[in-house]
Amino acid sequence: MIAFALVGWALSLWTFVMFWPGAGYDAHTYWQAARDVVAGSSPYSGTYGGLQGFRYAPPLAALLAPGAFVSFDAFKLVMLALNVGALRYAVGSWRWAGIMLVNPLVLHELYLGNVNFPIAAALYAAFRSSTSPLAFAGLAKLSPFFVLPQLLRSGRRLKPFLVTLGAAIALTLPVLSLWPAWASALLTSPTPPGTLLFDPGPRLLLAVCLVAVAWYRRADWMAALAATIAVPILWPSTLVILLAPARMLVEEVVASRALGRRVNVERAQETGRTGSAWPWRPRPRAG
Numbered sequence: 480m481i482a483f484a485l486v487g488w489a490l491s492l493w494t495f496v497m498f499w500p501g502a503g504y505d506a507h508t509y510w511q512a513a514r515d516v517v518a519g520s521s522p523y524s525g526t527y528g529g530l531q532g533f534r535y536a537p538p539l540a541a542l543l544a545p546g547a548f549v550s551f552d553a554f555k556l557v558m559l560a561l562n563v564g565a566l567r568y569a570v571g572s573w574r575w576a577g578i579m580l581v582n583p584l585v586l587h588e589l590y591l592g593n594v595n596f597p598i599a600a601a602l603y604a605a606f607r608s609s610t611s612p613l614a615f616a617g618l619a620k621l622s623p624f625f626v627l628p629q630l631l632r633s634g635r636r637l638k639p640f641l642v643t644l645g646a647a648i649a650l651t652l653p654v655l656s657l658w659p660a661w662a663s664a665l666l667t668s669p670t671p672p673g674t675l676l677f678d679p680g681p682r683l684l685l686a687v688c689l690v691a692v693a694w695y696r697r698a699d700w701m702a703a704l705a706a707t708i709a710v711p712i713l714w715p716s717t718l719v720i721l722l723a724p725a726r727m728l729v730e731e732v733v734a735s736r737a738l739g740r741r742v743n744v745e746r747a748q749e750t751g752r753t754g755s756a757w758p759w760r761p762r763p764r765a766g
Contacts, residue, residue, distance in 0.1 A: 484577030491580050494590060495559070503555040506592030508533050510554045513546035516654065523657075523664035528671030534664055536618040537657035538647035558592040565596035569603055569722045579722070588716040594619055595719045602703045602723040605630060610640035614647055622709035625686055629693050629702035675713040682708050700727035 495502060512522035512533035522540050525531025533540065546554045566589070567576045579585045588595055598620060601612035605626055616623040630637060651657060686709035693701035703724035710717055 480574060480578065483581055484574040487577035487580030487586075491586055491589060494586060498590075502590050503551070503558060503592035504530070505594075506555050506558040507551065509543050509558070509592075509594075510546055510551050512540050513543040513554075516540050516544045516657075517547040521657065521660045523660045526671075527664070527668040528673065532668075532671070534661075534668065535620075537651045537654065537661055539615065539618050540657060541650040541654060542615075542647065555592055559589070562589055562592065562596045565600040566722075569596060569599040570726060584715060585719055588719045591716060593716060595717055596722075598623060599720045599723040602626060602706055602720070603726060605640075606633065606635065606699045606703070606727065610635055610637055611643040613640050614644035617644075618647060620710050622686070622711065623706045625690055625706040625709050626702045628690055629699055632694050632697065633699060670712065673714065675715060675717075677713055679711060682713075698731070700724045700731060703727055 507530050508525075511525075511531050512535075515522040515524075515531075515533075522531075522533040525533065527534055546557070549557075563576075566579065566585075567573055570576050570579055580589065597612070598616040601616035602623060604610075605613040605623075606629075610630060613623055613626070627637070630640075686705040689701050689705035689708065693699065693705065701724070704721070707717075707720045707724060710720070
């Protein structure tokens with residue numbers, strides 16, 4: 480396991496050292512959006528899928544604005560650090576992060592500098608620590624909001640999520656014109672080439688069904704899976720969001736097995752005390 484992790488990190492280091500100038504294709508989209516916002520122009524005017532194809536909600540465009548004051552190389556480094564940290568959090572350890580990087584799809588996503596690792600981390604955090612990052616994930620892909628019913632079902636505190644979402648929306652008060660521009664871009668942008676050929680209609684229906692089943696079975700991982708399936712545009716690299724439901728499923732299986740072993744041990748101990756498989760000693764029958 481450690482050897483695989485070392486291979487993954489070494490491969491990643493070699494990739495970025497040797498091909499740094501070509502790294503950050505998606506990061507360039509965010510950097511250009513930041514420059515557009517600072518310049519007072521719309522970040523939604525470019526062709527979706529291109530270097531200027533920003534399509535995330537206006538609060539994220541406003542949050543990216545400080546990136547306009549640094550070079551693209553510096554911006555790429557920030558995005559790389561964000562993605563590495565998010566990958567590590569989503570999978571639970573540096574060892575598992577390295578193992579994941581052996582997968583070309585995961586390494587490619589890291590090389591692009593997109594936000595799918597942070598979205599996976601936000602989905603996991605929503606059920607394990609804080610719901611606050613979920614606000615940013617939802618503003619990016621919309622589909623992460625699919626986990627909100629399950630969060631309510633699980634008794635998670637939504638106040639951090641609501642406060643963060645409200646604060647992010649408030650950032651757009653100076654640039655309210657970005658909202659209609661964003662809506663127009665979403666409604667008029669054609670599906671770019673290179674996406675996975677899964678029609679969004681059936682995917683949305685499947686996601687809704689998964690949310691319902693997750694609610695009934697109290698399966699948090701299934702709600703996170705629904706949020707991944709319902710992403711409006713599925714690129715191959717988008718599939719790394721599956722790291723969140725995959726880890727949650729493994730944790731639930733491990734916890735269930737641990738509970739089963741503990742129950743078996745308690746039953747065995749009770750049997751030793753009573754001499755019976757039942758928690759009481761059966762009375763002898765009358766004469």
